[in-house]
Amino acid sequence: MTSTSEIPSLDLDLFSDDVLTDPFPVYERIRNAGPVVYLPRYRSYAMGRYADVRAGLADWESFSSAQGIGLNDLANAATQGMIIATDPPEHDRLRDVLASRLSPKAIRQLKDDIERRADELVAPLVRQGDFDAVDDLARAFPISIVLDLIGLPQNGRDKVLGWADAAFSASGPPGPRTDAAFPLLEDQLAYLSSIEPDQLTPGSMGRAIYDAAAAGRIRQESCVPLMSAYVTAGLDTTINAISNAVWYFAHNPEQWDLVRLDPTLIPSAFNEVLRIESPVQFFCRVATRDVDVDGLTLAAGSRVMMLYASANRDERKWADPARFDVRRNPVDHLAFGYGMHGCAGQGLARLEGHSILAALARRVERFEVGAPVRRINQLIRGLDALPTTVRPVAETA
Amino acid sequence: MRITVDEARCEGYGFCAEAAPHLLELDDEGDLKVLSEEVAPGDAANAEAAVRVCPVAALRLEP
């Protein structure tokens, strides 16, 4: 058996401002160094190649989520019991409750409503001509949809977004950014704990969680962590995807023309946005046994970062990975993870993304964007502001 | 070759059915139906593509 000492060690800082602003050169170094590398600063390993990340995500028996998916003990303890930090059989019980409301079948009847909401949001923005693609478009849309679906009472809603951002960042390595984010994660959990089930809209996804607990399908203690999964995972991820889409289409007008002229490319285009600029950069797993990673042995107990964002730019998998190509149709990208923990909300995320792109494709001929303001977060990647001007398509009707 | 679906994991994304319409289909209810577990040699590439695109790894190919 090979020993772990053969795993290359790289003294990289993945969380400096510079790297968080542009992590891709560092990911390339990680990929080129080996199938798995050791990062001494975090006393953790990282996988950056597509084939290894995908195989690792598929093998949940060797790569456990139950010790938390973050890089610090405090967050890993605070997120105990959240679906993302469980293994079967607990995971499957929780997943059933979410999937019964989030699966493509369950959200089919939302399609018309979400498409209408996309139109109602986009039409006045295009008329207005100038807007912030983050605040006015990318944030406004998922917030209105997801918070209604969860059935949250109106008071407190305004704080939910800041908490969601922090709930991700709190899982970074020990340090000032994590220290700043952690109290907000606690505030989010305190807020969710303070909500009585009957304050949630009857029939909502949130209410369904409490109904499942009342019916004995899950434990009462699982309700708040599941609610947290909705409000954390369901917001900034989609928000980042939508604002990234505007940025890429502004910088690749010929790609926007392709989509405008052939809207059947929208699913492929949305996948391409997720591939090239994965909203979730990584989550961790812990090896439950000595595991072979493409010829290197990762010792039992090792914490390993699964770099989705790097896998999605792996030149071993993708031709010319930094090129934005709406015809690529990268259906097997890893931006939603893969396998058992593969994003439970991807049907909804796709529905939201496709609806917004379709509404824009009907109305916008060109996007012009000013300098974006990046939102620095240790786990997710996106923008804080993107001044946008659109040229509407010539009036047809 | 045989293709099987783990029904507990399948959430009905249907990408598999797009990749291998001879073998898999989403019915009107949105549930996945395996049209043919037996994969003819000519369908092997499609079957592999179907397994590959399932986001939750619910499909299995057995020799």
Ligand code: HEM
């Ligand atoms: C473009 C938008 C989205 C992206 C990029 C995204 C990304 C991800 C990723 C990478 C995972 C994998 C976790 C892992 O491997 O451990 C995940 C899991 C999850 N996502 Fe999403 N997500 C998005 C939208 C949503 C939405 C809209 C919801 C719900 C309303 C949601 C709910 C969840 C849940 C509940 C899990 C945990 C699943 C489990 O552990 O079994 N996500 N997501």
Ligand code: SF4
């Ligand atoms: S792609 Fe996977 S989850 Fe979707 S219908 Fe096919 S087997 Fe089921």
